[in-house]
Amino acid sequence: AQSVTQLDSQVPVFEEAPVELRCNYSSSVSVYLFWYVQYPNQGLQLLLKYLSGSTLVKGINGFEAEFNKSQTSFHLRKPSVHISDTAEYFCAVSTGGFKTIFGAGTRLFVKA
């Protein structure tokens, strides 16, 4: 069965600093990987996805993630964060079927 572990429940960071949100997954088969963002009082929005091909995936708002098959990781990074990036971030995995499993989320808090 698939599972997703987000290693940090909360990440505080100063504005313009770099950030990495960590995600590890387990699956016995090939996976699709996703990062979703949930801004306060808003619905989930896709940031980026890895389906196949290049392991470095670029998404919206300057975020990127790297798929590392040997380490079963899909960490999310941004070189310089803004106050507006404050939100909950969810890593998710699908085996290309239909059930997408979500991690518990990481709350990114950007401080001025």
Added chain:
Amino acid sequence: GAGVSQTPSNKVTEKGKYVELRCDPISGHTALYWYRQSLGQGPEFLIYFQGTGAADDSGLPNDRFFAVRPEGSVSTLKIQRTERGDSAVYLCASSSDPGTEAFFGQGTRLTVV
């Protein structure tokens, strides 16, 4: 519509009552998902529809929960004999290609008192 629409946005009900939550997916999306999100948790899979049929309902917690999608578009999640533990945000999502990008609605916040 332009996005996934869920109604109502908020629902308060008394313990033991029956509730229905509605999801209107993006037009043309054949895959539809229901998730439940409790405070401080990630979305928890409930059920997936491909067209009119429930392809996977393994996430439904018990037989008080049921969902339908009779015409392959709008879906209704039905909860009988609600319990306080059912309080959560119920999310609906749809996609054109199962297992790839899912588009989420704003959710229905259900509070059982």
